[in-house]
Amino acid sequence: MIEASWIVPSALIPAIMLVLLLYATFSVGAHVPTHEENIDPKLVAQTAPFNNPGLFDRGNGQYDVVMVGQTWSFRPNEIRVPLGARVTFTVTSQDVIHGLRIEKSNVNIMLIPGQVGKATAHFTERGEFLLVCHEYCGVSAIPTLGHQAMYGKVIVE
């Protein structure tokens, strides 16, 4: 069969790539966000921990950030941590779907109303890092409002 010379590489290439992917994923322990908890999006302001958004020092360089997304801001929108901080973000949205991406980090997560999400970042570089909403979440007649104005920053000092 003349096709065999092409069928074999067509099967082998994806198989090898898959093995490499699995190896890379499990050796580094890099995982994507998973199911955590559900929350009533209308009661975000009354439900712990989101009734008290902010940065919390857990000691040993570990920090927690509890963050709420809403049109068109993050609370908190400025996070100041020392170099080397490991920060776990616990996030949700109280209206529509938003996204959270922090420049040069592993944080890339959707803020979905009704869902609690978790993502962790390790800040190993000093400086200011942009934190943006990367899912369309609305328009305003005022240009400094609207989805393109939903952002914050992480300051690593």
Added chain:
Amino acid sequence: MATVAVDSLPINDTTRPDVADARTNRITALFLGVAIAAVALGILLGFLQALEHAGIDLYPYLKPIIHSYYQGLTLHGVLNALVWTTFFICGFLLYITVQAYRRPLTHPGLAEITFGLMVVGTVMAAIPMLLDEATVMFTFYPPLLAHWSFYLGLTLVVAGTWLVTLLVSLVHCAWRKEHPDERMPLPGMMSIATLAMWSIASSGIALEMIFFNLPLSLGVIPETSPIIARTLFWLTGHPIVYFWLLPAYISWYTLVPRQVGGKLFSDPMARVSFMLFLVLSSPIGLHHQFTDPGISSTWKLVHAFGTFAVFFPSLLTFFNVVASLENGGRARGGTGWIGWIFKLPWNDPTVTPQILAMLTFVFGGIGGLINASYSMNLVIHNTAWIVGHFHLTVGAAVTLTYMSLSYWVLPRTLGRKLWAPQLAMIQGWLWFFGMIIFSNALHRLGLLDMPRRTAIGMSPYVQEIATPVVQEWRAILPLVAIGGTILTISGVLYILICVMTAFFSRKVTVPNGALLFSEAQADASHAPRALDQWRPWVATAIVLILVAYGPTLLELIGTTSLNVPGRRVW
């Protein structure tokens, strides 16, 4: 390996009359007409977005019609990704099926009703978009809440595609009765596999519309579940990519080899790849939701495996098509390792853009694997990389192929000569180069964490938080506008050529003759018999979807409630 003389492979059999009757020709041309009208408007709106990224804001001048960047972006996405593709595919696959089975549609009246239904649906979706009542993007993620007419219109378009599946299946059944033991004609088998895959996969979006979006917009249910709606959306949202791609593959497999003077390398391998696409396209959509909380990372990993499985028929296609091109290039006198490439027809508007499309697809495919690679997705999810990626795939590989095909289908169905073929050639090359510049810039911006779906030109953070990375964006953003401008010029040329061909070009009085598809070096005779059955493949596809989505959907239904109110945020 036998080589063939170019002259022995004409595209038409002039000794036999064209099998497509006047009604099939008309319905094909009508579907293409709507597709072309949609992409015309879609391209012009895209131009505004590209300029906006470079800081040139033209939206204030369009105020009475287009109120915001995001309204334009919604129209751009719906018109290009949904209307242009769907209408082109329906027209093209009806035409190919009739030509391949060499018999007219069994129910041409139903085809006309289907077209009417889909036009009504498109208009129903377009009106609220144009009135700024549906600025929700082409993904319309709840709880964003558009006017009910938008959801109902899109649902009717999907329902229309199911009728197209029925129409081609009826042609197959009628043919099968007359030819109980014959192998299905390859282009017909591929058309049906494409539509069958889509009809199964589109159940996700249909469920989302019927149980979530429509009742919410009509006030039947007060609140919704964004995570369930979103999961149903992506059940369809990934396979829709194959719905766009497979018609291009049909051309690459069954038309292009003959057009370049060669033969298809292997007919059985082509059949296998299409049956695998039918089975494997759907159960992999969770890779669009890798960053969603609410869905277990285990199932996300399972879907990542599936994405690599579907890479198998993609590679089969790649090797098969390239071997066929090589066969053509050698038949035209090409020698050596790469000499045959230069002998391919590089100045034929009905072929060359498709070869360029294949090139863009190689890069698009590699990018797609990165997107689907689980943790690697965290680097690029929802960044400009994704925009760059799907402009290479649906915007270049698919669209360039469709553009090139329209230069071939319109003259055949309208009985007119292609207007200004040299200009058509230039149009194809311009689209190719424009897209390379545009998409390369967006891929780089994505790696620098620039978000997608964002009016970046007017964004305060570009000014206020000028981190080193944001400063790098500024250096690259003008390339988006340059690529976009080249694409717009090419798009305008495309529309011009189509309109001139349809209405003003010279009528061809001599009948074209029956369409001849590519012959194969290895023909269907040694293809496994199982490839002539539909039921086992369709059943496997359905079972795999249930396995891949059942547990996740059941868990979501068990843990979430309808507790998120719809919102208009524009």
